[in-house]
Amino acid sequence: KAGVTQTPRYLIKTRGQQVTLSCSPISGHRSVSWYQQTPGQGLQFLFEYFSETQRNKGNFPGRFSGRQFSNSRSEMNVSTLELGDSALYLCASSLEGSNEKLFFGSGTQLSVL
């Protein structure tokens, strides 16, 4: 069974640009959640999607958005990039939600110059 796949693995952008990251969950998993990991703030919850609907949201500005497609694949978008958005972005999937064991992808390392 294939694991959670995140693309791209690395990304370099400049301030002001926007970026889209992709996450393909494990087959059959309907919940996808996104996290930002930085050395200073650690791991922080961004949002969770279930059956194409955002079910939960963390404390991030509106520049961070996401969506989920009918095949459960998810994308997150960051607009008007800032230097502080440089981070490892991780997504996780589960069958129904965070009440269950989560399976994480390897992440997308975003560098904003």
Add this chain to the structure above:
Amino acid sequence: KQEVTQIPAALSVPEGENLVLNCSFTDSAIYNLQWFRQDPGKGLTSLLLIQSSQREQTSGRLNASLDKSSGRSTLYIAASQPGDSATYLCAVNDYKLSFGAGTTVTVRA
């Protein structure tokens, strides 16, 4: 706001020694708590999930306990091996996951 603290921040032990990692949280109204392992530059691997109604979970050499009323969880790793070297994170689920900063473990051969 849920605050999750992990002590110690780093730990170095000789091979064969037992490991004890601590996690504390401020709001006891949680659904569950998970322990994860993260290798450098990689994603997280779930080790153990303890539901709020449970007191402990075991998997192989790993045992995690949960005392919800006191806001504490402990991860025990028996007979540590160099392959156990990683960062261990606990995450508390109270409708969303809140993570601790992690304990970085080094097991010396």
